[in-house]
Amino acid sequence: MPQDSPVPLADRHAALAARVAASADRQAFAELFDHFAPRLKAHLMRNGCDAATAEELAQEVLAVLWTKAGLFDPAKSSLATWLHRIARNRRIDAVRHAKVRDFDDEEPMLQPQAPESAEVGLDRRRLEVRVGAALDGLPEEQRRLVRLAFFDELSHSEIAGVTGLPLGTVKSRLRLAFGRLRQALEALGGAV
Amino acid sequence: MPAADDAAADLIAAHVQGRLPPPLDALIAAHLEMAPAARDFGDALEALAGRALDEAPGVALADRDAALERIFGLAPVVTPPRPPAQRSPDALPRALARFTEGTPEDWRFVWFGIRRRPLGRSGDFTAELLRIAGGGRIPQHTHTGLEATLVLSGGFSDGDRSFGPGDLTVTGPEDHHAPVADPEGCLCFTVVEGAGVRLSSRLGRAVADLVTAVTGGR
Numbered sequence: 001m002p003q004d005s006p007v008p009l010a011d012r013h014a015a016l017a018a019r020v021a022a023s024a025d026r027q028a029f030a031e032l033f034d035h036f037a038p039r040l041k042a043h044l045m046r047n048g049c050d051a052a053t054a055e056e057l058a059q060e061v062l063a064v065l066w067t068k069a070g071l072f073d074p075a076k077s078s079l080a081t082w083l084h085r086i087a088r089n090r091r092i093d094a095v096r097h098a099k100v101r102d103f104d105d106e107e108p109m110l111q112p113q114a115p116e117s118a119e120v121g122l123d124r125r126r127l128e129v130r131v132g133a134a135l136d137g138l139p140e141e142q143r144r145l146v147r148l149a150f151f152d153e154l155s156h157s158e159i160a161g162v163t164g165l166p167l168g169t170v171k172s173r174l175r176l177a178f179g180r181l182r183q184a185l186e187a188l189g190g191a192v
Numbered sequence: 193m194p195a196a197d198d199a200a201a202d203l204i205a206a207h208v209q210g211r212l213p214p215p216l217d218a219l220i221a222a223h224l225e226m227a228p229a230a231r232d233f234g235d236a237l238e239a240l241a242g243r244a245l246d247e248a249p250g251v252a253l254a255d256r257d258a259a260l261e262r263i264f265g266l267a268p269v270v271t272p273p274r275p276p277a278q279r280s281p282d283a284l285p286r287a288l289a290r291f292t293e294g295t296p297e298d299w300r301f302v303w304f305g306i307r308r309r310p311l312g313r314s315g316d317f318t319a320e321l322l323r324i325a326g327g328g329r330i331p332q333h334t335h336t337g338l339e340a341t342l343v344l345s346g347g348f349s350d351g352d353r354s355f356g357p358g359d360l361t362v363t364g365p366e367d368h369h370a371p372v373a374d375p376e377g378c379l380c381f382t383v384v385e386g387a388g389v390r391l392s393s394r395l396g397r398a399v400a401d402l403v404t405a406v407t408g409g410r
Contacts, residue, residue: 009246024268033260038250045251047210054251059259067269077235081242088210092217127232128239135240150237151244153209171202178201178233181240185232 010128014074021069029066032079037062040087046153047091057094061087078128127185134184142177149174199362203340204230208237214291215311215319215383216340219360221287222381223342226358284344288381291319299323303331305373322380324348324373332370337385339363346378 013035019028037058044054064086065072065079072082135146148159156174160167200223206212207220224231253259284292292311299307305328311319316337321344324330340362347356350371355361363369365386 020268026264029263030260033263034256036245037256037259038252039245039248040250041253042248042251043245051251051254055253055259058253059263062259063263063266066263067266069268077239078242078246080246081238084242084245085238088208091210092214095214127236128243131236131239132243134236146240149205150209150240151248153244155211174205175198175201178198178205181236182201182233185236 010074010078010080013079014072017065017069017072017074017079020066021072024066032065033062036065036080036083040083043084043153044087044091049091053094057087057090060090081128130184130187131181134181137184138177138180142173142180145170145173146177199364200230200360201233203362204234205237208234208241213317214314215317218287218291218319219340219342219381219383222285222344223358223360225285225287226342226344227360230358230360282345288344292321304328306330316385317383318385319381319383322378322382324371324378324380326373326375326377328373328377330371332368334365334368335363335384335386336365338365339382339384341380341382344379344381346376347374348372348378348380349374 013032016025016028016032019025020032040058040061041051041054044057045051049057061083065083072079076082077085135143138146145159145163148154148162149156154162156170157167159165159170163170165173203212203216203220204224207217207224210217212220224234283289295309295311297309299309302308302322305325307323309321309323311321313319322341324346340360341355343355343357343359345357347354347359348371349355350361350369353361354374
């Protein structure tokens with residue numbers, strides 16, 4: 001992994017988001033904007049948006065952070081995960097309606113979840129750390145495929161093209177990797 | 193790990209990555225709302241995608257300062273966390289409620305004890321709600337592509353497997369199946385790819401065609 005453990009970065013982002021929520025702190029927001037806006041733009045472009053649309057959607061996602069930072073709950077996810085979800089829903093809505101509708105207050109990830117029953121609720125922060133550890137613990141080949149799928153955001157057939165592996169092998173190795181992730185969650189106490 | 197779980201895991205991964213067509217996306221989102229174990233898996237993949245967003249290189253904005261100024265012009269919205277809205281046990285999962293919004297409550301005859309409420313086509317996929325009376329049996333059938341079924345209430349069994357609220361089944365074109373509803377009946381959301389469901393027996397097809405001809409599909 002090229003980066004330090006993701007947790008200090010997530011803590012830094014959570015602290016900045018808290019300042020935005022508490023006092024509309026422009027300096028804190030600008031730091032988050034400079035980190036996330038270019039990354040969201042790149043992410044959206046990897047998923048088929050042209051540069052102008054990607055930039056527009058990325059700005060809309062960051063505008064949600066500015067106006068609704070109080071709804072981000074660091075106990076549930078990292079800020080990166082939260083913004084990724086908002087970006088995905090925006091992109092799907094844009095495809096489905098051909099226009100982005102007004103912000104939906106009922107969007108589940110912006111609402112406090114229904115209280116989870118004690119036996120199923122995993123601590124979300126522990127889950128994020130665990131997923132990172134599970135990813136690092138995968139055999140080299142599986143980790144490479146997961147990175148191509150989730151980090152480079154290639155489709156299965158694109159991965160087959162890049163690696164020279166048959167499509168069926170790509171699918172089955174990704175399934176093995178998913179199985180390992182699910183086992184890691186089980187070990188964490190969830191019934192997955 | 194059963195193959196059926198693999199197919200469901202593939203769909204959950206595709207949902208997290210935003211690669212599913214709208215009907216399947218709504219189906220998987222509803223499954224994640226209803227099934228805690230699936231939600232944990234989905235959240236794990238979300239965490240992975242979030243970490244990817246943190247680590248991947250960015251593409252510079254065309255005009256960063258102007259974008260920032262525009263956002264600073266928006267008034268922050270103070271939204272105190274609300275308690276979750278009271279939802280009746282019969283209410284559709286939120287993702288499905290959104291998906292069905294604006295479609296008519298139009299239940300049509302399919303087969304004895306089975307009614308369907310069409311929810312439209314999207315590309316290659318047809319979505320509908322299916323209501324099966326207690327003990328109702330769906331005639332053995334195949335489909336030309338993928339069929340994904342989410343149990344919303346009640347349940348059914350198919351061969352030696354049984355399914356309850358929140359359970360998801362994914363079957364491919366090669367699978368013949370003949371689900372039977374539990375005594376309390378079953379409400380399902382199904383998404384079928386391609387030309388849709390095809391009854392396996394010639395008699396079944398003939399009767400279904402006749403009923404459709406007589407009732408106009410209602």
